[in-house]
Amino acid sequence: xxxxTQSPRHKVTETGTPVTLRCHQTENHRYxxxxxxxxxxxxxxxxxxxxxxxxxxxxxxxxxxxxxxxTEDFLLTxxxxxxxxxxxxxxxxxxxxxxxxxxxxxxxxxxxxx
Amino acid sequence: xxxxxxxxxxxxxxxxxxxxLNCTYSNSAFQYFMWYRQYSRxxxxxxxxxxxxxxxxxxxxTAQVDKSSKYISLFIRDSQPSDSATxxxxxxxxxxxxxxKGNQVVVIP
Numbered sequence: 001x002x003x004x005t006q007s008p009r010h011k012v013t014e015t016g017t018p019v020t021l022r023c024h025q026t027e028n029h030r031y032x033x034x035x036x037x038x039x040x041x042x043x044x045x046x047x048x049x050x051x052x053x054x055x056x057x058x059x060x061x062x063x064x065x066x067x068x069x070x071t072e073d074f075l076l077t078x079x080x081x082x083x084x085x086x087x088x089x090x091x092x093x094x095x096x097x098x099x100x101x102x103x104x105x106x107x108x109x110x111x112x113x114x
Numbered sequence: 115x116x117x118x119x120x121x122x123x124x125x126x127x128x129x130x131x132x133x134x135l136n137c138t139y140s141n142s143a144f145q146y147f148m149w150y151r152q153y154s155r156x157x158x159x160x161x162x163x164x165x166x167x168x169x170x171x172x173x174x175x176t177a178q179v180d181k182s183s184k185y186i187s188l189f190i191r192d193s194q195p196s197d198s199a200t201x202x203x204x205x206x207x208x209x210x211x212x213x214x215k216g217n218q219v220v221v222i223p
Contacts, residue, residue, distance in 0.1 A: 031209065031211075033211060035213075040122065040215070041215060042120070042122065042202065042213055042214060042215030042216045043158070043202060043213040043216075044213075045210070045211070045212060045213075048209065048210070048211075050209045056209070058210075059116075059117075059212075090157055090158070092211070094211065096209070102148075102160050102163065103148075103160065103204075103206075103211055104160075105157030105158050105159070106157055107156065107157050108155075108156075108157055
C-alpha cells in the first residue's frame with residue numbers, strides 16, 4: 001500500500017469551531033489532493049497542491065483552506081465548521097509523471113459537525 | 115457542469131454477466147482517464163488507466179476512451195460477487211483529477 005496516512009480517522013466537532021485534517025505521505029509524490037465524498041455527489045475536489053507552497057482551488061473550496069509547507073504534509077482546515085461540511089474527507093497523492101497519473105488514496109476521515 | 119458526468123444509478127447483475135459502465139467528460143485538457151474501485155468504508159483504489167483514446171484490457175476488465183465523443187467506458191466480463199463495489203471514472207489534466215459520482219455495482223451469486 002502507498003504510504004499515505006490521514007489523521008484523525010474520525011472526528012466530531014461543534015459548529016463554528018476550526019478543524020484541521022492532516023495528510024501525510026512517505027512516497028515523496030509531488031501532487032496532493034483533498035476530496036470530500038457525499039452521497040449523491042461522489043468525490044469532489046476541494047483543493048490540491050502541485051508542490052510545496054503551491055496550491056489551487058477545486059470545485060468546492062469555499063470554507064476550506066490548505067497549506068503545504070513540506071512535501072510530505074498537506075493540511076486541510078475548515079475555518080469555521082458548518083453542518084454542511086459533515087462528510088468523509090479523502091486525501092490522495094500522485095506522482096503526476098508524463099506516463100500518467102496513479103493517484104493513491106488514504107483511508108478517509110469521517111467528520112461530523114454538530 | 116461537472117467535468118466528469120457519471121449516472122450514479124445502482125446496477126445489479128447476476129454472477130457471470132457483463133457489467134458495462136459509462137461516463138462522459140467535458141474538460142478537453144484531460145489526457146488520462148481512470149477507473150477506480152471503492153469498497154464500502156474504504157478509499158478508492160485505481161483499477162485501470164488509459165492514456166488518450168483507445169482500449170486497454172487487464173484480465174476481465176476492459177477500459178475504453180473515445181476522445182472525439184468524450185466518452186469513457188469500463189466493461190467487466192464474467193462478473194464475480196467480489197466485483198461488488200462502487201466504480202468511479204476520472205479524468206486527469208492540467209494538475210486536476212476529477213471524478214464522476216460513481217456507480218454502485220452488485221453482483222448477485
